[in-house]
Amino acid sequence: MLVARSFRGLTQRPVYVRETVTQMDIIGVGTLPITLLAGFFIGAVLALQTAKTLQSFGAQNFTGRLVATSLVRELGPVLTAILLAGRSGSGITAELGSMKVSEQIDAMRALGTDPIRKLVMPRMMALLLMAPVLTVFGDLVGVFGGWVIATTLLKLPTSVYLSSVHEALNYNDIFGGLLKPTVFGLIVAIVGCRSGLRTTGGTVGVGRSTTQSVVVSILLILISDFFLTKLVIALSSTP
Amino acid sequence: MPEDSRNAIEFRDVVLTFGPQVILDGVSFVVRPGETKILMGGSGTGKSTTLKLVLGLLKPDSGQILVDGEDVTHYKESQMMKVRQKIGMVFQDGALFDSLSVYQNVGYRLAEQGADEEEIEETVQRTLRFVNLEQAISKMPSELSGGMRRRVGIARALVGSPKIILYDEPTAGLDPPTARTICELAMKLRDLEGVSSIFVTHRIQDATSLAREHATIDDNGELAIVKNTRPEQNASTQFIVLRSGKIIFEGDGEALWSSTDPFIQKFLE
Numbered sequence: 001m002l003v004a005r006s007f008r009g010l011t012q013r014p015v016y017v018r019e020t021v022t023q024m025d026i027i028g029v030g031t032l033p034i035t036l037l038a039g040f041f042i043g044a045v046l047a048l049q050t051a052k053t054l055q056s057f058g059a060q061n062f063t064g065r066l067v068a069t070s071l072v073r074e075l076g077p078v079l080t081a082i083l084l085a086g087r088s089g090s091g092i093t094a095e096l097g098s099m100k101v102s103e104q105i106d107a108m109r110a111l112g113t114d115p116i117r118k119l120v121m122p123r124m125m126a127l128l129l130m131a132p133v134l135t136v137f138g139d140l141v142g143v144f145g146g147w148v149i150a151t152t153l154l155k156l157p158t159s160v161y162l163s164s165v166h167e168a169l170n171y172n173d174i175f176g177g178l179l180k181p182t183v184f185g186l187i188v189a190i191v192g193c194r195s196g197l198r199t200t201g202g203t204v205g206v207g208r209s210t211t212q213s214v215v216v217s218i219l220l221i222l223i224s225d226f227f228l229t230k231l232v233i234a235l236s237s238t239p
Numbered sequence: 240m241p242e243d244s245r246n247a248i249e250f251r252d253v254v255l256t257f258g259p260q261v262i263l264d265g266v267s268f269v270v271r272p273g274e275t276k277i278l279m280g281g282s283g284t285g286k287s288t289t290l291k292l293v294l295g296l297l298k299p300d301s302g303q304i305l306v307d308g309e310d311v312t313h314y315k316e317s318q319m320m321k322v323r324q325k326i327g328m329v330f331q332d333g334a335l336f337d338s339l340s341v342y343q344n345v346g347y348r349l350a351e352q353g354a355d356e357e358e359i360e361e362t363v364q365r366t367l368r369f370v371n372l373e374q375a376i377s378k379m380p381s382e383l384s385g386g387m388r389r390r391v392g393i394a395r396a397l398v399g400s401p402k403i404i405l406y407d408e409p410t411a412g413l414d415p416p417t418a419r420t421i422c423e424l425a426m427k428l429r430d431l432e433g434v435s436s437i438f439v440t441h442r443i444q445d446a447t448s449l450a451r452e453h454a455t456i457d458d459n460g461e462l463a464i465v466k467n468t469r470p471e472q473n474a475s476t477q478f479i480v481l482r483s484g485k486i487i488f489e490g491d492g493e494a495l496w497s498s499t500d501p502f503i504q505k506f507l508e
Contacts, residue, residue, distance in 0.1 A: 103334035110294050110328040111348045111395070112320045 016122050023126035027088045031134055034087065035080055039071075039138035042079060043145030046070055051154045060154060064164030067146035072169060072177040076139040078225055081184030084131060085217035089192035092123055093213035096196025097206040105197065115197070124189040131185030132178045139177065176232035183228060184221050191217045245308035247272050247403050247435030248293055253302035255288060262288050264484035265302070270403075270437060273475060275429045277446050278439045279506065280481035286439040287331070289481075290405045293437070294328060295319035307402065327396030327404040331411060333388035335380040335395070341367070342376050345394045366394045370424060386417030393424055404428060404436040410445050418445065423464055426454040429475060431462075443507055450476045450492030480506065 050066045096119060099105050108115050143165055150156040195213035199205045248270040255263040262285045270276045278286050291297045292304055295311055303312050311322050335344050343350070345366055346359040354362075367373045370390040380388060389409050396404055406425060410418035422445050428434040430453045440446060453472050457463040467473050478495045480488035480503055488495060488503055498504065 098337075102332065102337075103330045104336055106291070106294075106296050107328070107330055107334035107336070109296055109316075110323055110326070111351065112323050113347075113351050114316065114320070 016118055019118065019122035020125050023122045024130055026091075027084070027123075027126045028130035028133060031084060031087050031130070032137065034083055035134045035138045036141045038079060038083060039076070039141035040145035042075055042138075043067055043071060043142030043147075044149045046075070046142070047146035047149035048153070051150070055154075060156060061160050062164055063150050063154065063156060064143075064146065064161040065168035067150075068143055068165040068168045069173065071139050071142040071146075072173050073229075074225070076135050076142060077177060077180035077184060078221060080135040080138045080181060081131060081188065081221045082218055084127065084134070084185065085188045085192075085214055085221065088127065089188040089217045090210050090214050092189070092192035093196040093199075093210045094206055096193060097199035097209045100197060100199045101202050101205060120189075120193045120197075123193060124186070127185035127189040128182060129185075131181040131188070135177065135181040170236075172232060172236035175235075176228070179232065180225065180228050183224060187220045187224065188217050191220065245272070246270065246305065247274070247307060248276075248437065249303075249305040250289075250292075251303040251305070253292065253299045253304060255285070255292065255297065255299050261484050263292075263299070266481075266484070266486055267302075268479055268486065268489060270435050272402075272435055273429065273433045275425065275436045275438055275449060275476045277449060277476060277478050278437055278481065279441060279446065279478065281441065281506075284481040285484050286441075286481060287407050290328065290407050290437060290439060293403075293405060294323060294326060324399060325402050327399070327401040329389070329392045329396050329404065329406045329409050331407045331409075332385075333380070333392035335383075335388055335391055337380055339380075340376075341372070341378050341380070341383070341391050344380065344391060345398060347395060348398050362398055363394075366397050367391075369397065369427075370394045371420075386413050386420065389413065389417075389421055390424070393421070397428075400432075402435060404434050406436060406438045406440075408439050408441070410440060410442055415444070418442065419448065421445075422448045423454065425449060426452060426464060427462065430454040431456070441506075446478065446492070446495075450478070450495075 046067045047063055051060055051063050054060045054062055054066070096105070105115050108118065147158065147161050150161045151158055192213050195209045195216070199209040201208070246269045250266050250268050253263050253266045254261075266289070268276065278289060280286055288297060292299055293306060295314060295316075299312065303310055305311065306322050307325055309322065311319065314322065336347065339347065342363050346363045349359045349362060363376065364373065367376055370393050372387060372390050372394065375383060375387060375391065380391070383391065393409070409421050413421070425436065425438060426449065429436065438445070438449065450473065451467055452464050453467055453475070455463055455465060473491055473493065477491055478488065479486055480495075482502060487500065488498060495503065496507065
């Protein structure tokens with residue numbers, strides 16, 4: 001219902017374009033540094049961990065393939081979504097929760113504004129659009145992190161690493177790598193906004209809602225990841 | 240029905256429960272045009288809830304609620320948006336939007352309606368002048384004192400010239416001079432602007448001021464707050480006392496002071 005009412009807001013005036021752009025800035029630009037940092041080190045550690053195993057088979061040339069597939073298929077979308085849940089989802093819940101307990105949501109309704117359209121729709125749109133963008137940046141920096149380790153510690157030539165990365169990825173990986181963060185973004189937005197708008201019990205209630213929002217978001221991300229992976233595999237095996 | 244003779248607010252046998260707890264139990268009352276209804280009672284007796292029912296922020300379990308002669312009991316949120324344009328609400332702690340300045344808070348309703356910047360600025364300045372807070376126009380809510388927040392809340396409620404204003408304990412926790420300023424604003428709106436209102440309070444000083452004094456313009460053209468001298472001046476302020484979700488008293492100030500009900504007597508002490 002929350003999703004339906006939010007999207008209905010896109011077809012009615014006023015459309016809160018400025019609020020949506022502001023949220024895209026807060027969520028997208030605000031989360032970018034930690035996504036890049038996390039992506040780099042995840043790529044680097046993947047290269048470090050897998051290279052030793054691959055070396056024992058004489059297959060260290062496949063380091064790039066392992067780093068890229070792990071990142072694009074799983075780690076990139078899931079970890080970016082977890083970062084979004086921890087940073088943006090919690091922020092959304094705390095902000096809306098504080099507004100709820102201080103009667104600002106009621107005041108908004110009393111002044112003739114629908115809080116779903118004014119507050120929920122911009123955050124939902126921002127997360128839907130920014131989650132895939134952040135994931136792509138995280139993936140790219142992760143592959144770069146893997147390259148740094150592969151070329152410095154493992155002494156792999158750049159061309160070998162990059163061709164291995166290139167061979168690893170197909171259209172289904174890219175489709176899945178974009179589908180997953182879009183769904184995860186929606187989960188973070190719905191859980192974050194819903195928890196915030198249902199907050200009761202003063203400042204203690206805000207803390208409770210924020211914790212609940214992060215925990216529920218992360219669990220739903222991990223559970224839905226399984227089903228989305230099944231879906232992508234099923235679609236990729238369809239002739 | 241002519242517009243002037245329509246009741247501003249009417250409750251007909253309204254019942255509201257939260258789970259097993261009965262908040263309002265068959266409450267009926269009328270707020271006539273230009274009348275201030277002072278709603279009194281202990282904490283948790285359904286005073287603030289009554290205001291939220293008028294605004295449609297809550298829906299009753301049964302009974303009817305009429306605003307300006309219109310039955311809004313089963314109105315959807317989108318229908319209530321139009322009704323809310325007739326109503327201004329002053330929340331307990333102001334409920335100002337933290338992220339917006341005083342100017343943006345007061346001009347919020349107009350900005351949402353797509354008014355041009357010139358109109359918003361003119362209205363905000365005029366309204367802030369009414370509550371004597373012109374100097375605070377560019378401040379953020381966090382920079383304001385409790386009394387200033389309430390007055391900005393009143394200014395925000397006044398934009399759009401609503402016919403009805405609902406005050407939810409606007410003087411709670413304020414020092415006596417600031418509380419007096421808020422009451423005088425309510426008197427100005429009642430006596431000079433003809434606004435109908437429900438004034439929720441449990442401060443007997445507020446009730447006494449509103450019932451026994453009125454605002455007028457003196458010979459010098461200045462605003463003056465003076466004692467009532469004629470019975471019809473008393474009639475513009477009526478009282479309701481709630482207890483356990485029921486109305487235990489309804490009438491004017493003089494009837495309230497002379498009530499022999501032990502609960503009311505204790506309350507007035």
